Amino acid sequence: MPTPQTPAAGRPDGPAAGGLVLLILRRLRDGIITLALVVAVIFVLTNLVGDPALVYAPVDATDEEVERLARAFGLDDPFLQRFAEYFVDVFTGDFGDSHWQKRPALNAVFDALPNTIMLTLAGIAGAAVFGIIGGIMAGARPGSVFDRVNNLTSVAALSVPNFWLGLLLIVVFSLRLGLFPTSGKLGWSSIVLPAATVAIVHGGRIFQLVRSATVEEMSKPYVLVARSKGFPRRTVLWRHVLRNTGLTTATIAGWEYVRLWGGAVFAIEWVFAWPGIGTLMINAAHRQDFFVLQAAVIIAGAFVVTSNLLVDLMYRAIDNRVKAS
Amino acid sequence: MTGAGTEAGAPPLLEVEDLSVSFNTRRGVVRAVDGLSYTLDRGEALGIVGESGSGKTVGSLSILRLFGLFDDVTVTGAVRFEGRDLLRLSETEMSRVRGGQIGMIFQDPLTSLNPVMPVGEQVAESLRFHTGASRDAARRRTVELLDRVGIPDAANRYHELPHSFSGGMRQRVMVAIAVACEPKLLIADEPTTALDVTVQAQILLLLDELRREMGMALIVITHDFGVVAATADRVLVMYAAQPMEHCPTDHLFQRANHPYTEGLLRLVPRFEHRAHKRLRPIEGQPPALTEPIAGCPFEPRCTHAVDRCAAERPPPVRLGPSHHSACWLAEERARRETAPDKPWEQP
Numbered sequence: 001m002p003t004p005q006t007p008a009a010g011r012p013d014g015p016a017a018g019g020l021v022l023l024i025l026r027r028l029r030d031g032i033i034t035l036a037l038v039v040a041v042i043f044v045l046t047n048l049v050g051d052p053a054l055v056y057a058p059v060d061a062t063d064e065e066v067e068r069l070a071r072a073f074g075l076d077d078p079f080l081q082r083f084a085e086y087f088v089d090v091f092t093g094d095f096g097d098s099h100w101q102k103r104p105a106l107n108a109v110f111d112a113l114p115n116t117i118m119l120t121l122a123g124i125a126g127a128a129v130f131g132i133i134g135g136i137m138a139g140a141r142p143g144s145v146f147d148r149v150n151n152l153t154s155v156a157a158l159s160v161p162n163f164w165l166g167l168l169l170i171v172v173f174s175l176r177l178g179l180f181p182t183s184g185k186l187g188w189s190s191i192v193l194p195a196a197t198v199a200i201v202h203g204g205r206i207f208q209l210v211r212s213a214t215v216e217e218m219s220k221p222y223v224l225v226a227r228s229k230g231f232p233r234r235t236v237l238w239r240h241v242l243r244n245t246g247l248t249t250a251t252i253a254g255w256e257y258v259r260l261w262g263g264a265v266f267a268i269e270w271v272f273a274w275p276g277i278g279t280l281m282i283n284a285a286h287r288q289d290f291f292v293l294q295a296a297v298i299i300a301g302a303f304v305v306t307s308n309l310l311v312d313l314m315y316r317a318i319d320n321r322v323k324a325s
Numbered sequence: 326m327t328g329a330g331t332e333a334g335a336p337p338l339l340e341v342e343d344l345s346v347s348f349n350t351r352r353g354v355v356r357a358v359d360g361l362s363y364t365l366d367r368g369e370a371l372g373i374v375g376e377s378g379s380g381k382t383v384g385s386l387s388i389l390r391l392f393g394l395f396d397d398v399t400v401t402g403a404v405r406f407e408g409r410d411l412l413r414l415s416e417t418e419m420s421r422v423r424g425g426q427i428g429m430i431f432q433d434p435l436t437s438l439n440p441v442m443p444v445g446e447q448v449a450e451s452l453r454f455h456t457g458a459s460r461d462a463a464r465r466r467t468v469e470l471l472d473r474v475g476i477p478d479a480a481n482r483y484h485e486l487p488h489s490f491s492g493g494m495r496q497r498v499m500v501a502i503a504v505a506c507e508p509k510l511l512i513a514d515e516p517t518t519a520l521d522v523t524v525q526a527q528i529l530l531l532l533d534e535l536r537r538e539m540g541m542a543l544i545v546i547t548h549d550f551g552v553v554a555a556t557a558d559r560v561l562v563m564y565a566a567q568p569m570e571h572c573p574t575d576h577l578f579q580r581a582n583h584p585y586t587e588g589l590l591r592l593v594p595r596f597e598h599r600a601h602k603r604l605r606p607i608e609g610q611p612p613a614l615t616e617p618i619a620g621c622p623f624e625p626r627c628t629h630a631v632d633r634c635a636a637e638r639p640p641p642v643r644l645g646p647s648h649h650s651a652c653w654l655a656e657e658r659a660r661r662e663t664a665p666d667k668p669w670e671q672p
């Protein structure tokens with residue numbers, strides 16, 4: 001099959017396998033740089049703003065204890081030396097020990113990690129159903145009852161803070177109706193409400209974007225041409241419109257997933273006491289457990305970087321498939 | 326108005342009767358077509374001319390009931406195609422007519438094709454939908470069609486996306502789509518407006534050839550009297566949503582009756598024009614379509630208008646077997662042997 005040699009198709013990272021590997025390597029490099037920056041910012045914040053020994057020490061420590069701590073951690077070494085050591089530690093997986101949980105900070109994070117992964121995946125799946133399928137159906141018939149109901153829901157969901165929506169769901173579905181546990185992780189039904197919160201808030205944003213992309217696409221001249229061939233609206237939508245909006249749609253959903261790891265999911269975890277990274281971070285902060293907090297922030301950062309990379313690769317894969325079909 | 330004589334008993338291919346189309350918009354009700362009537366026989370070609378906004382496109386799209394998906398439209402009158410009123414068909418019945426019995430070509434070839442679907446597939450999908458042809462049969466027929474409309478190396482270009490085709494080539498693909506199922510009627514809405522002059526002529530020639538080969542009737546919408554002269558047997562002149570004059574194409578250039586037609590013809594540049602015979606634009610603007618018009622819509626701009634013109638809408642006056650003019654002065658004007666102000670009639 002001849003590939004059209006036009007500017008649009010002749011991108012540097014074409015469908016060739018070599019280009020793809022290069023792309024992945026380049027993105028990994030960017031990701032590592034990003035993470036290094038995150039680490040650096042955390043270090044600077046904890047070491048330059050205030051006395052690090054005070055930050056790491058328990059609240060009720062005496063001056064003497066703080067001094068001992070500082071010596072033990074090598075906090076009286078020169079700044080740059082400490083910075084370099086910290087870097088090496090972090091990138092070799094040594095995040096320090098949790099004085100609260102009396103074990104390596106990383107272990108505490110890894111215990112919480114699967115729960116956050118589970119919640120983000122369940123949440124984004126729900127968000128995709130509401131946002132993508134709902135957005136397409138509403139965009140295909142703007143002004144219909146289906147459109148109005150969903151549009152209203154998504155606007156409402158977007159105009160309240162996500163934790164507030166979580167509380168609302170708890171009040172209605174746990175306290176009033178008693179259908180689901182209010183908090184914690186007690187069996188499978190526990191995930192329903194936090195995942196629903198994610199689905200409604202993030203699905204709401206996906207819905208808005210997908211809906212307007214669909215409405216815009218449906219008004220294009222080629223849609224009129226497709227209709228002039230006799231195709232009913234459904235066929236026009238599936239055969240023609242979705243081929244054009246599919247890429248945008250997948251990317252929108254992917255970005256929402258990245259956004260979850262960037263922080264959006266953590267407040268929801270806290271509201272439902274879902275034992276994930278967000279809840280861990282907040283507990284660690286309360287207990288002045290900075291090693292755990294740092295580890296959690298860096299691991300979450302790693303997930304942002306990785307999911308960003310995956311969204312990017314997915315975009316390429318769909319784009320190339322569309323171009324090559 | 327009736328067209329050229331039809332065989333006794335058999336209905337004409339297309340009979341548009343008192344068609345009116347209005348859009349309910351936020352700015353009010355827009356009457357885009359108001360009392361349009363004409364007939365078209367099998368194999369016949371009708372040109373529809375008129376300035377921008379006169380209702381040519383809406384009038385033709387309403388034959389196929391193709392309005393914007395989100396428009397609030399009211400359509401009255403009748404559009405009888407082989408005796409069946411298309412305005413009364415169900416959506417399912419209508420989808421057999423669209424693309425199957427009536428094909429349509431649009432103005433802008435650059436946006437008419439789906440940018441992410443191979444061009445061949447865009448022709449083949451219509452064949453498969455209407456004829457139930459197998460994938461292979463549809464593909465073979467598509468290659469033949471692409472070849473017929475003048476796409477070089479059609480078999481290989483089948484798989485290419487529209488962006489690798491020029492405007493003229495895309496319009497050829499569009500023609501292939503429209504005629505794929507050998508429709509009985511082809512509607513071409515300004516098929517050449519977006520193309521450059523040499524390509525325009527080629528596309529018009531192609532349309533004319535295909536019409537003869539397939540025995541299709543043709544409605545061609547245009548601003549350009551050159552296009553009318555090249556393709557149409559008869560001409561319908563529209564102004565402000567209403568039909569003004571309807572006549573055989575050769576009458577148009579010799580015996581145009583309506584003052585509006587006359588005004589339009591005066592805009593056509595001619596080689597015989599000397600420097601002192603400047604093109605004279607029609608003074609004034611077309612009326613807003615949101616306001617009701619009591620009389621003749623052209624009256625405010627017409628240099629011949631009499632009192633009656635503003636008060637009462639003139640009915641179409643029959644001046645010959647297929648010549649009608651909606652003007653109170655039609656008969657009087659028809660009696661003049663030659664009009665003194667027709668520069669194009671000079672030797």
Ligand SMILES: Nc1ncnc2c1ncn2[C@@H]1O[C@H](COP(=O)(O)OP(=O)(O)OP(=O)(O)O)[C@@H](O)[C@H]1O
Pocket residue numbers: 348350355356357375376377378379380381382383384393396614
């Ligand atoms: N979807 C719509 N909603 C509201 N008004 C419309 C719509 N489509 C067309 N109109 C109006 O109807 C009138 C006739 O439009 P139409 O497109 O038929 O004109 P036209 O003769 O084809 O003009 P052109 O030569 O510019 O293509 C115009 O005044 C236009 O603004």
Ligand SMILES: [Mg+2]
Pocket residue numbers: 381382383514
């Ligand atoms: Mg038009």
